Amino acid sequence: MTFLTLNHLQKSFGATQVVHDFNMSIDKGEFVSFLGPSGCGKTTVLRMVAGFETPSAGSIVIDGQDQTSLKPNKRNIGMVFQAYALFPNMDVFDNVAFGLKIAGLPKAEIEDRVKEMLDMIHLGHLAERFPYQLSGGQQQRVALARALAPKPQVLLLDEPLSALDAKIRVSLREEIRQIQQQLGITTVFVTHDQEEALSISDRIVVMNAGKADQIGTPFEIYNRPATRFVASFVGTLNVLDAVVVDPIQRILKLGDTTLTINEDIRAAAGATIQIAMRPESGTLCAIDGATFVGKVTSSQFLGSVIRTRIEVAGKSVSFDSFNDPGVKPPTIGEIVGITIDPSGLILLAD
Numbered sequence: 001m002t003f004l005t006l007n008h009l010q011k012s013f014g015a016t017q018v019v020h021d022f023n024m025s026i027d028k029g030e031f032v033s034f035l036g037p038s039g040c041g042k043t044t045v046l047r048m049v050a051g052f053e054t055p056s057a058g059s060i061v062i063d064g065q066d067q068t069s070l071k072p073n074k075r076n077i078g079m080v081f082q083a084y085a086l087f088p089n090m091d092v093f094d095n096v097a098f099g100l101k102i103a104g105l106p107k108a109e110i111e112d113r114v115k116e117m118l119d120m121i122h123l124g125h126l127a128e129r130f131p132y133q134l135s136g137g138q139q140q141r142v143a144l145a146r147a148l149a150p151k152p153q154v155l156l157l158d159e160p161l162s163a164l165d166a167k168i169r170v171s172l173r174e175e176i177r178q179i180q181q182q183l184g185i186t187t188v189f190v191t192h193d194q195e196e197a198l199s200i201s202d203r204i205v206v207m208n209a210g211k212a213d214q215i216g217t218p219f220e221i222y223n224r225p226a227t228r229f230v231a232s233f234v235g236t237l238n239v240l241d242a243v244v245v246d247p248i249q250r251i252l253k254l255g256d257t258t259l260t261i262n263e264d265i266r267a268a269a270g271a272t273i274q275i276a277m278r279p280e281s282g283t284l285c286a287i288d289g290a291t292f293v294g295k296v297t298s299s300q301f302l303g304s305v306i307r308t309r310i311e312v313a314g315k316s317v318s319f320d321s322f323n324d325p326g327v328k329p330p331t332i333g334e335i336v337g338i339t340i341d342p343s344g345l346i347l348l349a350d
């Protein structure tokens with residue numbers, strides 16, 4: 001059931017249009033991430049939903065009500081920003097109670113609600129601390145509790161993890177997702193970090209220059225990117241020229257190697273098309289029977305995987321293999337074999 005609808009949203013700053021005809025329907029309880037490079041307009045769309053920016057055109061509808069011209073304080077929205085933005089002169093309790101006091105709730109009700117929120121973020125024991133006495137991760141959990149305390153209809157998260165170090169980022173994103181699911185709150189999360197978006201979202205909107213290039217589940221976005229931009233922005237990608245041998249039988253030639261792929265080929269025999277290959281679609285193997293044989297140009301030991309670059313059809317291509325403690329990683333200059341999983345080959349539409 002659609003809960004939040006963004007209809008033909010546009011935004012210009014002066015003569016520069018930064019959001020172009022942005023459309024999206026978000027279901028109740030859904031977690032949607034806006035993912036894209038710096039400057040693509042993610043924050044501007046989020047700020048229009050919050051009411052901090054007025055759309056140049058289009059509308060924002062929440063639970064059937066047009067909110068496009070409502071002031072931010074008239075929208076029932078909770079927001080968490082990148083910088084912790086807690087009130088420095090208030091302790092944790094008062095920070096979380098802030099929205100409830102503004103709403104004029106009775107004291108006893110405020111106390112119960114703040115306690116509930118602090119238990120939810122496991123910081124009940126720090127209610128009397130001030131923001132400067134908290135770690136970055138703790139401050140963001142308080143910011144989340146403060147945003148959720150007034151029971152908003154929609155939660156907006158603007159890169160809430162980017163100021164934190166890597167380990168805390170991962171644990172806090174799991175905690176955010178768990179709380180979001182527990183409360184069933186409709187959430188929009190802005191990030192430029194593809195791993196973050198893939199791990200946390202029900203659906204992802206990949207944004208490019210003020211437009212949504214693709215909207216889909218993390219599985220769809222990663223495995224079936226709709227455009228070259230999506231394919232290269234989300235995950236590592238090898239792009240190779242292939243010559244169509246037989247479009248009906250789905251046979252291609254990549255350098256000297258003939259491959260049968262799973263996707264339909266919409267080009268004639270003899271045409272050159274571009275094919276994308278994720279690093280994990282190839283595995284190191286014995287030279288005999290390998291799909292490709294090539295010289296190793298780099299070999300990185302990344303812990304759980306080994307990323308090897310190999311020359312294939314005149315191009316340097318990355319492949320990831322799981323670490324096997326019994327097998328030494330390949331060395332530069334070595335000739336190795338790679339087998340390809342054809343389901344990992346993607347035909348790029350543009």
Ligand code: ATP
Pocket residue numbers: 013018036037038039040041042043044045192
């Ligand atoms: P980042 O990840 O760097 O925050 P973003 O995708 O969220 O990027 P926005 O902050 O939405 O991008 O900005 C989109 C474009 O709009 C940028 O080119 C930015 O410079 C411009 N922009 C944003 N706010 C304003 C403003 N108030 N006045 C003029 N230009 C603005």
